[in-house]
Amino acid sequence: MGAEDSLTQARKMRAQKAPAQNAASAGAAPVRRGRKPMRAEEPDDVDDVAEASDLDLTGLTSVVGYTLRRAQMAVFEDFSARFATLDLTPAQYSVLLVIADNPGRKQSEIARVLGIQRTNFVVMLDQLEKRGLAERTRSATDARSHAVFLTKAGKTLLKNARKIQSAQEEDFATLLGPGGRDTLVALLRKVARID
């Protein structure tokens, strides 16, 4: 019902060719990758995600870096599955959130606090602007910089996104037990040296 079902569902979605990082928008055609197909595609119901075999993984399962990576992969998959209908990547969600909480800030400031390079942030903002979710306006005080805002549509989308994201957090709380989620976040912040 709670966390387990939702997270498990996300994994299954991936096993069935999930959109993963770049979820295709509702009506858009799925992204084609790799060599161009020469024949029509077949159903392919193969369960490609491996079951646990009898390999010895004890050398890795207690390593912070390894568990961190596996956890991040799982969470991002889950996130992408939940946000598929909104067509939002985790990175895009974080950008919208920071803009909403800091309207009118410079492009480079938004990028910097998120650990995104100025140069790569240009394309990200282009995409959000093209979708009518964010907008750039020239700063009155400094003609070099762009002040960034969310549009009405961006605010509306973010409102829905926040709800979905809150549900994910609740599922984590269910999965990790009372206080477990808070403990996890606190430990991760120490490791990441946030604040």
Add this chain to the structure above:
Amino acid sequence: MGAEDSLTQARKMRAQKAPAQNAASAGAAPVRRGRKPMRAEEPDDVDDVAEASDLDLTGLTSVVGYTLRRAQMAVFEDFSARFATLDLTPAQYSVLLVIADNPGRKQSEIARVLGIQRTNFVVMLDQLEKRGLAERTRSATDARSHAVFLTKAGKTLLKNARKIQSAQEEDFATLLGPGGRDTLVALLRKVARID
């Protein structure tokens, strides 16, 4: 002296143009990316890693997915800095470790338990084999499959790598307090659904 100094040092290294993911080997020339330089490079001592500004990030700092991502970035940077002399990426280290603990297993088995696609694992193994760290041998029972082993050199390198990695874990224990590291790993395993 313990965790804080080591981890902080890693961040500084990055700020000064760290090798990050693909640490250049000791003697090799650093990798050149982006547009071809038209002038000679300058020192560039700029501290490009931003100081915390007054932006409101409260919407993100309690989100599991976001803190997870930032933590993973920090840990991988730290890892890469520590392993620079060995010229090992986190992924390569995990491969060597699994091979060492499971000698003679099929190529695809190793890849699968690590969540690496067969197709991408071919190149990874090529590199390790080219460096004389791992080797493939044809299976006697199934001519299709390759049994994978570490070479003498691979075992020696891994021994050193394990030491460095253990030091990192100890630094996490120091940073996160008594039991903090174990708690973190336990929570991450739940989230990642390992075991």
Add this chain to the structure above:
DNA sequence: TATTGTTATACTCTATAACTATA
């Protein structure tokens, strides 16, 4: 001279299609 936004570019990682050889 330094900063902001930008384009062009290149490397890494990840993902899919298709081929070869075995089973």
Add this chain to the structure above:
DNA sequence: TATAGTTATAGAGTATAACAATA
């Protein structure tokens, strides 16, 4: 027909160099 390894390819993410407009 299915599996193991492989090659070729494509997209996303991320990194650097250089430049124009502005400070």
